[in-house]
Every structure is written in C-alpha cells, then in structure tokens.
Amino acid sequence: MVKLAPSILSADFSKLGDEVREVEKADADYIHIDVMDGQFVPNITMGPLVIEAIRPITSLVLDVHLMIEQPERYIEQFANAGADILSVHVEATKHLHRTIQLIHSFGVKAGVVLNPHTPIEAIKHVLQDVDLVLVMTVNPGFGGQSFISSTVSKIEELKEIKHQTKLDFEIEVDGGVSDKTANLCVEAGAEVLVAGSAVFGKQDRSAAIKLIRSSITE
Ligand SMILES: O=C(CO)[C@@H](O)[C@H](O)COP(=O)(O)O
Ligand SMILES: [Fe+2]
Numbered sequence: 001m002v003k004l005a006p007s008i009l010s011a012d013f014s015k016l017g018d019e020v021r022e023v024e025k026a027d028a029d030y031i032h033i034d035v036m037d038g039q040f041v042p043n044i045t046m047g048p049l050v051i052e053a054i055r056p057i058t059s060l061v062l063d064v065h066l067m068i069e070q071p072e073r074y075i076e077q078f079a080n081a082g083a084d085i086l087s088v089h090v091e092a093t094k095h096l097h098r099t100i101q102l103i104h105s106f107g108v109k110a111g112v113v114l115n116p117h118t119p120i121e122a123i124k125h126v127l128q129d130v131d132l133v134l135v136m137t138v139n140p141g142f143g144g145q146s147f148i149s150s151t152v153s154k155i156e157e158l159k160e161i162k163h164q165t166k167l168d169f170e171i172e173v174d175g176g177v178s179d180k181t182a183n184l185c186v187e188a189g190a191e192v193l194v195a196g197s198a199v200f201g202k203q204d205r206s207a208a209i210k211l212i213r214s215s216i217t218e
Contacts, residue, residue, distance in 0.1 A: 006023045010201050023199065030192065032065060036140075048074070051064060065113065075099070086108050088103075113133075137185070159189025177195045
C-alpha cells in the first residue's frame with residue numbers, strides 16, 4: 001500500500017494544529033515538513049520549533065526534509081524536536097556517510113535526497129545505510145511547481161536497484177504529485193508520495209487525499 005505524506009508547506013499556518021489533525025483523520029501516513037534555509041534553496045520556512053509544536057498533537061511519522069546547507073550542524077536539534085525521519089540532500093553535505101551515522105546516533109531514521117539533476121550514482125555507496133531515498137520531482141524550494149517527468153526514469157532505476165540488492169530503503173517522491181501524476185510515480189516504483197498543494201491547496205483535505213489514492217491503480 002502506497003503511503004501518503006502531506007507537506008505542510010502548503011497548509012494554513014494560522015491553524016497548523018488543525019491542519020495536521022485533519023490529514024491524520026483522513027488517513028495520511030506521514031507529515032512531511034519542509035525545512036529551508038535561504039541558502040541551499042531560495043526560500044526560508046521553518047525550524048525545529050515547528051516540529052516540537054507538532055510532535056505532541058499527532059502520532060503520524062514526522063518526515064523532515066532538510067533543504068539546508070551543512071545539515072549536520074542541526075541534526076541534534078531536529079532529532080530532539082521529535083523528527084522520526086531526517087532526510088538530507090546529497091548536494092548539501094560533504095561527508096554524507098558521516099551525516100547518516102549522526103542521524104542514526106539519535107535513534108532517527110535517515111533519508112537521502114536527490115535533486116532532479118543528481119544521478120543515483122551519487123548515493124550508490126550509502127544505499128545500504130539509509131532508510132529512505134527521496135527523489136525530487138521538482139527543483140526544491142517551493143510548493144506548487146510542475147512535475148518534471150524526466151525524473152521518472154530515476155525512480156525506475158532506483159526500484160530496479162532495490163529489487164536487485166534486496167535493500168529495504170523506502171522510495172519517496174516529492175514535488176508536483178497530484179491525482180494526475182501519482183500513478184505514474186507509483187508505477188515507476190514510488191512507495192511514499194509527498195503532496196503539498198494537491199492536499200492543502202484544496203478546500204476539503206480529506207477528499208483531496210481520497211482523490212490521490214483513487215488515482216492509483218496498483
Ligand atoms: O520539498 C518540497 C519543495 O521543495 C516539497 O515537499 C513541496 O512542499 C511539495 O509541494 P507540491 O509540489 O506537492 O505542491
Ligand atoms: Fe519536501
């Protein structure tokens with residue numbers, strides 16, 4: 001069963017608690033939290049305080065996507081704030097293996113993220129060490145962008161590697177996922193779908209989640 005991870009980037013921040021409760025009630029699997037630093041990406045969003053605030057109000061997995069330079073500087077803070085998964089961009093950390101070890105040292109699952117132009121080759125040697133691989137299907141930085149279809153072959157490649165190696169990392173995709181693109185991603189091998197505007201951009205969040213799920217034919 002494919003997991004759905006609504007991204008709160010597109011939520012109404014004036015009532016964030018209600019937004020999280022609503023998607024939990026609508027059977028979301030993860031809450032996806034986009035952390036941006038204005039350096040790695042041209043946007044600034046939220047930090048550990050927001051995760052700390054959300055932690056007590058949901059039992060869903062807090063899936064934290066760090067779009068920050070040198071994420072190793074903040075792993076401890078995000079772990080203490082209550083993150084369940086911390087994903088770092090391969091493009092943002094010099095010592096990726098050490099950063100993964102650091103994440104695990106706090107008892108948190110570690111993910112690695114690939115920008116649309118970054119090949120799987122860049123993470124080949126850490127695949128046995130990570131719990132999740134996140135394939136960006138838009139350039140990171142903003143919600144509501146269009147799905148980049150050339151990334152689909154990368155999802156397929158990753159699925160094939162997973163099959164060949166029998167490693168058990170999850171394959172997550174992020175960016176431009178909607179009822180129009182979800183099935184394409186799942187057919188290619190996606191196991192977790194992040195959706196921001198396709199969920200929180202709709203008046204009825206529950207109907208939006210149902211629509212995405214019903215578009216998947218697996
Ligand atoms: O990481 C990011 C953007 O950098 C995402 O998680 C977005 O928040 C997804 O938004 P939509 O493309 O689904 O609107
Ligand atoms: Fe994200």
